[in-house]
Amino acid sequence: MVTEISKNNLIFLLSAIGLIALPHVKHIAPTVFAFFCLMLTWRFAGVWRPRWLPNKALLFVLTLAGIFLLYSQHQGILGRDAGTRLFMTALALKLLEIKQQRDLYLIVYLTFIVAASQFLYEQNIFMAVYILLTCGVLLATLISLNNTKQDNVLALKTAGVIIVQALPIAIALFMLFPRVEAPRWMVFKDPHQARSGLGDSMEPGSISRLGLSDERVFRVKFAGALPPKNQRYWRGPVLAYTDGKHWKQTQSRFADARRDKIKAQGRAYQYTIMLEPQDKNWVFALDMPTHFADDLSMNANYQLTTHKDPNRRTEYRMTSRLDYNTGEITPDEYRENLQLPKAPIDKIIALVQRLKGFDTAPETFIQALMQHFRQEDFHYTLMPPLMEDKPIETFLFEKRLGFCGHYASAFVYLMRVAHIPARVVTGYQGGEFNQVGKFLEIRQAHAHAWAEVWLQNRGWVRIDPTTAIAPERVEQNVDIEQQIASGAVSFIESDAAQALSWLGDVRQLWGSLDYSWQRWVINYNSANQARFLSSFGIETLRQMLYWLMAIVAFITALLSWLLLRGKNNNTDKVLIVYQRFCRKLGKIGLRRKPGEGAVDFACRIKRACPEHAPAVDVITGLFVKLRYGRHPTQNDWLKLKKQVALFKP
Amino acid sequence: MKTLTLVQRFQWSRFFSGEDLGDEPALLNHRRIFILPSRRGLGFMVLLLLLLLIAFVYNNNLTYMLTFLLASVFFITILHSFKALAGLIVRPGQSPSVFAGEAAAFEIYLENPGDRPRFNLHLTLSDTAVMNLAANSKAGIRLTSKTTHRGWHHCGTVTLSSTFPLGLFRVWSPLRFNLKTLVYPKPSVQELPFPMSPDDASTQGATRQGVDDFYGLQEYQKGDSIKHIHWQAYAKGQGLISRRYSGEQGAALWLTYDATHAQSLEERLSQLCRWVLDAEKAGVHYGLVLPGFKASPGLGLAHRNKCLKALALF
Numbered sequence: 001m002v003t004e005i006s007k008n009n010l011i012f013l014l015s016a017i018g019l020i021a022l023p024h025v026k027h028i029a030p031t032v033f034a035f036f037c038l039m040l041t042w043r044f045a046g047v048w049r050p051r052w053l054p055n056k057a058l059l060f061v062l063t064l065a066g067i068f069l070l071y072s073q074h075q076g077i078l079g080r081d082a083g084t085r086l087f088m089t090a091l092a093l094k095l096l097e098i099k100q101q102r103d104l105y106l107i108v109y110l111t112f113i114v115a116a117s118q119f120l121y122e123q124n125i126f127m128a129v130y131i132l133l134t135c136g137v138l139l140a141t142l143i144s145l146n147n148t149k150q151d152n153v154l155a156l157k158t159a160g161v162i163i164v165q166a167l168p169i170a171i172a173l174f175m176l177f178p179r180v181e182a183p184r185w186m187v188f189k190d191p192h193q194a195r196s197g198l199g200d201s202m203e204p205g206s207i208s209r210l211g212l213s214d215e216r217v218f219r220v221k222f223a224g225a226l227p228p229k230n231q232r233y234w235r236g237p238v239l240a241y242t243d244g245k246h247w248k249q250t251q252s253r254f255a256d257a258r259r260d261k262i263k264a265q266g267r268a269y270q271y272t273i274m275l276e277p278q279d280k281n282w283v284f285a286l287d288m289p290t291h292f293a294d295d296l297s298m299n300a301n302y303q304l305t306t307h308k309d310p311n312r313r314t315e316y317r318m319t320s321r322l323d324y325n326t327g328e329i330t331p332d333e334y335r336e337n338l339q340l341p342k343a344p345i346d347k348i349i350a351l352v353q354r355l356k357g358f359d360t361a362p363e364t365f366i367q368a369l370m371q372h373f374r375q376e377d378f379h380y381t382l383m384p385p386l387m388e389d390k391p392i393e394t395f396l397f398e399k400r401l402g403f404c405g406h407y408a409s410a411f412v413y414l415m416r417v418a419h420i421p422a423r424v425v426t427g428y429q430g431g432e433f434n435q436v437g438k439f440l441e442i443r444q445a446h447a448h449a450w451a452e453v454w455l456q457n458r459g460w461v462r463i464d465p466t467t468a469i470a471p472e473r474v475e476q477n478v479d480i481e482q483q484i485a486s487g488a489v490s491f492i493e494s495d496a497a498q499a500l501s502w503l504g505d506v507r508q509l510w511g512s513l514d515y516s517w518q519r520w521v522i523n524y525n526s527a528n529q530a531r532f533l534s535s536f537g538i539e540t541l542r543q544m545l546y547w548l549m550a551i552v553a554f555i556t557a558l559l560s561w562l563l564l565r566g567k568n569n570n571t572d573k574v575l576i577v578y579q580r581f582c583r584k585l586g587k588i589g590l591r592r593k594p595g596e597g598a599v600d601f602a603c604r605i606k607r608a609c610p611e612h613a614p615a616v617d618v619i620t621g622l623f624v625k626l627r628y629g630r631h632p633t634q635n636d637w638l639k640l641k642k643q644v645a646l647f648k649p
Numbered sequence: 650m651k652t653l654t655l656v657q658r659f660q661w662s663r664f665f666s667g668e669d670l671g672d673e674p675a676l677l678n679h680r681r682i683f684i685l686p687s688r689r690g691l692g693f694m695v696l697l698l699l700l701l702l703i704a705f706v707y708n709n710n711l712t713y714m715l716t717f718l719l720a721s722v723f724f725i726t727i728l729h730s731f732k733a734l735a736g737l738i739v740r741p742g743q744s745p746s747v748f749a750g751e752a753a754a755f756e757i758y759l760e761n762p763g764d765r766p767r768f769n770l771h772l773t774l775s776d777t778a779v780m781n782l783a784a785n786s787k788a789g790i791r792l793t794s795k796t797t798h799r800g801w802h803h804c805g806t807v808t809l810s811s812t813f814p815l816g817l818f819r820v821w822s823p824l825r826f827n828l829k830t831l832v833y834p835k836p837s838v839q840e841l842p843f844p845m846s847p848d849d850a851s852t853q854g855a856t857r858q859g860v861d862d863f864y865g866l867q868e869y870q871k872g873d874s875i876k877h878i879h880w881q882a883y884a885k886g887q888g889l890i891s892r893r894y895s896g897e898q899g900a901a902l903w904l905t906y907d908a909t910h911a912q913s914l915e916e917r918l919s920q921l922c923r924w925v926l927d928a929e930k931a932g933v934h935y936g937l938v939l940p941g942f943k944a945s946p947g948l949g950l951a952h953r954n955k956c957l958k959a960l961a962l963f
Binding site: 109113117120145146149167168169173174177181182524525563564 | 689692693695696699700703705708709710712713714718719720721722724725726729732735768769779813816
C-alpha cells in the first residue's frame with residue numbers, strides 16, 4: 001500500500017531522529033557525525049523542496065561516500081564504535097530514500113538501535129531519561145503515521161500513555177529476565193581512553209597529582225558498622241623494588257599460597273565495593289581482606305585482583321578484619337624487602353644510627369623515626385618542590401616538604417637501611433561518607449601511600465608515616481573541593497560539618513541517587529540478580545520464568561481491566577435500563593423488532609395491552625429524552641430507573 | 650444481536666470470512682475481533698531481537714531496559730489495537746439494484762457509542778474506504794463491488810480493520826451481512842426495433858407511430874407515465890390528469906422471449922432488458938413474456954422493476 005507521507009509526519013519523525021542522535025556528537029568520529037547531520041539537514045530541506053532530494057544516481061554516490069567514510073575509520077564493522085558508526089551512516093542514507101510508509105518504519109527501527117547505542121557510551125540517569133523521552137517521541141511519530149487525522153499532541157499523549165502502561169511489564173522483565181554474561185569471544189574490545197589512577201610504580205609527585213582529581217574510584221557499602229576512620233586503608237599495589245627514585249611492584253611468584261597463612265581476628269566487616277571502570281585489574285580492599293568472591297584472587301602481597309573486565313563497573317562483596325597477622329616471611333620475600341639500589345650515603349647511616357636503628361628492637365626504631373618526623377621541621381604539602389635527583393636524601397635533609405609518597409618511601413628506605421624488611425603500599429585512605437545512601441565514596445584525591453614493616457611474631461604491620469606529620473590526613477577527611485581549588489591540602493572537621501551546607505546535602509543526595517542507580521540498574525548482573533531474587537525465595541531459572549509469567553499475566557489482566565472495562569457513559573446506562581424494560585416485555589411475547597424505534601414500539605405495546613399504556617408512555621418518553629433529548633437531567637435518569645423497576649407487564 | 654453456539658464459535662470460517670450476521674447489526678466484541686501482528690510488527694520483533702543481542706553482548710542494562718520497554722509496548726499495543734475496534738456497531742444498509750457490469754454499492758453504517766474517537770478505520774470490500782469516527786457519532790459509508798452477472802449479487806465479507814495506534818498489529822473483523830443486490834442483465838447495446846406483437850403484427854408499425862397521437866384526457870391512474878401528466882391542468886388546480894394517446898389503446902407492446910433473435914440466453918435477456926428500458930423511456934405500455942413468466946402490460950417504475958427482476962432471475 002503506497003500512502004502519501006505528509007509533511008507533518010516527516011517533520012515530526014526527522015525531529016525525533018535528530019534528538020536521539022544528538023548525544024553521539026560526544027561519542028563518534030566527527031566526520032561520521034557531520035555526514036549524518038548533512039543528510040538529516042538535506043532531508044529536512046527536502047520536506048519543503050522535494051526536488052532537492054537526490055536522485056538514484058546521486059544516492060548511489062552518497063552510499064559509496066558513506067562506505068568510504070566507514071572504511072576510512074579502519075575498524076571494520078564490529079565493536080561498539082564501529083557498530084554505532086555503521087548504524088548512523090545507514091540511517092543517514094536511508095533518510096534520503098523515503099518512498100513509502102515501509103521506509104519510515106525501517107528508519108524508526110534504525111533510530112531505536114541508534115538510541116540503544118547511546119547507552120553503550122553513557123549510562124547515567126540523564127541519558128536514560130533523555131532516551132526514554134525521545135523514544136516516546138519516536139513512538140508518537142508511528143502513531144501519527146497510523147492516524148489520518150494529523151494531531152501531534154494527541155499522538156504524543158497516546159505514546160505517553162502507552163509507555164506508562166508498558167513500564168510495569170518492562171520493569172518486571174528487567175528484574176526477572178535471566179542475565180547471562182556473554183562469552184568472551186563475543187565481547188568486542190574497543191580502544192578506550194587512558195584513565196588516571198594509581199600506577200604500577202610510584203615516583204615523586206605521582207600521588208600528589210591524583211590529589212587534584214575528584215574522580216570517583218569506588219564506593220563501599222558496609223553491611224553493619226563502618227570501621228574507625230583511622231583504619232580505613234584500601235589496599236592497592238604493593239611496591240617493593242626501588243631504584244632510589246622509583247618504586248615498583250615485584251613479580252608475585254607465590255600467588256594464593258600466602259592467603260591461608262593470615263590469622264585474622266576481631267570484628268568482621270562485610271561490605272560491597274563498586275569499582276568504577278579502570279585500566280588495571282586491581283580491586284581495592286579494606287586491609288586485610290579475609291573472604292572474597294571467586295572472581296577475585298589474592299597475590300603474594302595480599303592485593304586483590306579481578307578476573308573480570310576492569311573496564312566495566314563491577315561490584316564485589318568481601319569481608320575484612322582489621323586485626324591480622326600474616327605470619328612468617330619467606331626468604332625470597334625477606335630479600336626482596338631489604339633491597340636497596342646502592343649503599344646508603346653516610347648521612348643516612350648516621351641518621352639511622354642516631355635513631356638507634358641498628359641496635360634496638362625494630363619497634364623502638366619505628367617509634368624513634370616517627371618521632372623524628374614529628375619533631376623535626378617536616379611539612380605536609382600537596383605541592384612539594386621537585387626532587388628529581390636523589391629524592392629520598394633531598395627530602396630527608398634539605399626540603400623536608402612532601403606528600404604521603406615521600407614520607408612512605410623515605411620511611412621504607414630507612415627501615416631497609418636498618419635491616420628491617422619494609423615496603424611501600426599504595427591505595428586509598430579514608431573516603432567521603434554519604435549520609436543519604438550510607439556509603440563511603442572514595443575518589444582519586446583519597447589516594448595514599450603508606451609503609452609496611454615485617455616484624456617477628458606480628459607479620460606485616462602497617463605503619464603510616466604520614467600520621468606522624470599530618471594526623472588529620474587519616475583522622476579526618478580531605479576536603480577535596482578545597483584541595484582542588486587551592487592546590488593545598490586542607491581537612492574538614494567532620495562529616496557533620498560537611499552536611500551543614502545545603503550544597504553538601506544536594507551533592508550527597510545526588511551521590512546517593514547515583515550510587516543506587518549504579519547498583520540496582522546499571523550493575524544488575526547475574527550475580528546481583530540471583531542475590532536480589534533469592535531474597536524473595538526465587539532460586540532457580542524455572543522459578544524465575546514462572547514468576548515472570550505470573551507477574552506479566554497479573555499486570556496484563558489489570559491493564560485489560562483498566563483499558564477495556566465498559567465505560568458506562570450515560571447513553572449506555574440508559575440503553576441498559578431500557579433493555580431491561582424490553583426484556584420484561586419479551587416475557588409476554590412483545591419483542592422490539594430490529595430497527596423499530598422506541599416510539600413505534602410503544603404504540604405496538606399500547607395496542608397489544610392498553611392497560612400498561614400510562615407506564616409505557618412515561619418510560620418511552622424518558623428514554624427518548626435521555627437518549628436523544630438536548631438537556632436530560634439526572635432526575636430523569638433516576639425516574640426512568642424507578643419506572644422500569646416498578647414496571648410489571 | 651445474536652449469540653453463538655459453542656460449535657459456531659470455533660468454526661474456522663469465522664476467522665476467514667466472518668460469521669453470518671444476517672440483517673442484524675454487529676457489535677464488535679472479543680468474539681468478532683481478530684488481531685495479528687502486521688508485517689511491520691514482525692519487523693519490530695526482529696528489532697527487539699537485535700536490541701536484545703546488543704544488550705547481551707555488551708551486558709548493558711539500559712539497553713536491556715530499552716528492549717524490555719519496547720517489547721512491553723509491543724505487547725500492550727495488542728490491547729490498544731483491540732480498543733480501536735471494540736464497541737463499534739456496524740449495520741447493513743441499502744443497496745440499489747444495478748445493471749451487470751456496473752459497480753454495486755452497499756451501504757454500511759458505523760456507530761461509535763463510546764466516548765473515545767476511533768481513528769484510521771478501514772472498511773474493505775473490493776476497495777478500501779478510510780475514515781475516522783468521533784465519539785458518540787454515526788457515519789454511513791458506501792462500498793462498491795464490481796458486478797459481472799445478472800442475478801443476486803451478494804456483498805460477501807466486509808472487513809473492518811485498523812492499524813491504530815502503532816501499525817504493529819492489524820486488528821480486523823470480518824462481517825458477513827445478508828447484504829445482496831439485484832443485478833439486472835446488461836442492456837444490449839444494439840438498438841433493435843420493438844418486436845411485433847404476435848397477435849397484431851399488422852398494427853405494430855402503426856402503434857409505434859401512434860404513440861404521439863393524442864387521444865384524450867383521463868384521470869391519473871397509478872402506473873401512468875409522469876411524462877403523460879397534463880401539467881398545465883395540474884398547475885390550474887384541476888388535479889392530476891393524464892393524457893391518453895391512441896397507440897396505448899388496446900395494442901400494448903408485448904416483449905416476448907421468442908421475439909428476440911439473439912443466439913444465447915444471455916443475449917436474449919440483454920435485448921429484452923434494452924426493450925424494457927426503451928419502452929419505459931418512450932412511455933409505451935408493455936408486457937413481458939418469458940417462459941414461465943408473464944407480466945401484463947403496464948408502465949412506471951414498479952412495473953419496470955418487476956420486469957427487470959424477472960429478467961435478472963430468469
